[in-house]
Every structure is written in structure tokens, then in C-alpha cells.
Amino acid sequence: MTPRSRDKENARIGRDVQAKIGRQLRAMYAELIKQQLPENLRELVRRLSVAPQRP
């Protein structure tokens, strides 16, 4: 492998790695978004939902 083709290969691997990190971060975030809200937040949301004015 020539130095130039090695650089290209390294750049390709770098892009693949970064894409992989991106997928992992998005998957982690999506998992967090899917979590059920805890009771104290649900209660706050309920309060705000039924009384759309300043608490």
C-alpha cells in the first residue's frame, strides 16, 4: 500500500468510526427520550396541562 492510498484508507476508517460514534450517541439519546417520566415530572406536567397559566 502506498503512503497516499494508506492516507485514503485511514481517512475512510476515520469517517466510518465517526459515523459509528454518531449512531451510538443517537441511539443512547433515543433510549433516554423513550424512558417513562418519573412521577414528580408527570405530576408537574399534569398540573401544567390542566391549568395553562402560571403556576
Place this chain on the structure above:
Amino acid sequence: MNTANTAWAHEAILAEVPKLRAFAISLCGNLDQADDFVQETLLRAWTHIDQFQRGTNMAAWLFTILRNSLRSNYRKYRREIEDADGSYAERMITHPEQNGRLEFEELRGALAKLPSDQRETLILVVASGASYEEAAEICGCRVGTIKSRVHRARARLAQILAIDSVDDFAPDRTTQAVLRGAAG
């Protein structure tokens, strides 16, 4: 703000709650503290709803409030990030696979090692999908600064995770195990 606008703002705020919570958990690494920050953000937003201009970005406004709250309390939760024992990952009920949980833990541990400005920027742009412009608005800095932080954070994360090739990093270990099981 009139009644119709207030009702609209109210709905718009509530729609962002899961994302605000995901952002807070990602940054402070502690479920209970994250929920406290989200609760504080919701109350603060609701109290200051008159300051929000309809037609501007509600999500960015809320994330700015949350981000400022997190940063002003950074010293309080910093220790939690650094010493986190994975308890919140244990409570992530949708992670039944052991390998998946380990990979999640690796990623979370690597995120905790990033400087806070890089961590929040990476979460905003890469994980939550905010644009560079939105992230710049939320973080109160220039777009160029956001781009630079994302670049450095990505490189550092790859370094921390010691990823030399795509095969080293993970969920594919789970996928491969499933495939091996299916093949066998």
C-alpha cells in the same frame, strides 16, 4: 401574551419534556438530579413565558434555560459524573442485553471524560440533532466555536474509546453475537 398564545406555548413546552430530560441525563449522569433540573426548567419557563417570542425557537429557548441551570450547578453534579457507578444505566429498562448495557456504559464513561463544553455540544449536535446554529444559540457562542467543539469532541471520544476501526466498537458485538446464534 394572549390566552391562545399562552395555550400554544404551554403545549410547546410540554412537548419538549422528554428531550430536555434526555439532555439533562446525558450531561449530569444522575437521574434524580436531571429530573430536578428539568423540573426547575419547566417552572422557570412557565414563569417567564412572557419573555418567549412566538415564531422563535421554543426548543432552543428551553434548552438554553436548562443548559444555564446545569452550568451554574456544574460543580454540584461534576463529581457525580466522574464517580458515576452506572446506576442510571441499570435503570434503563429498555436495555436488556448485557452487551448493550456494557457498550452504553462505555460510551457514557467516555462522554464523562470530555470537557463539559465539548460534551454538551456533542450531545446537542450529534445526539439530539440540533443544527450548528441552534447549538450556538443555546450555548451562547459562535457557530464556528460549535463546529470546532464537535470536531474535537468526536476525535477525543474515538481516542478514549480506543476505536481503531469500526469493528472495535460496539453494538455490532451484540449484532454479531445474535448473528452467530442465528447461524449456529
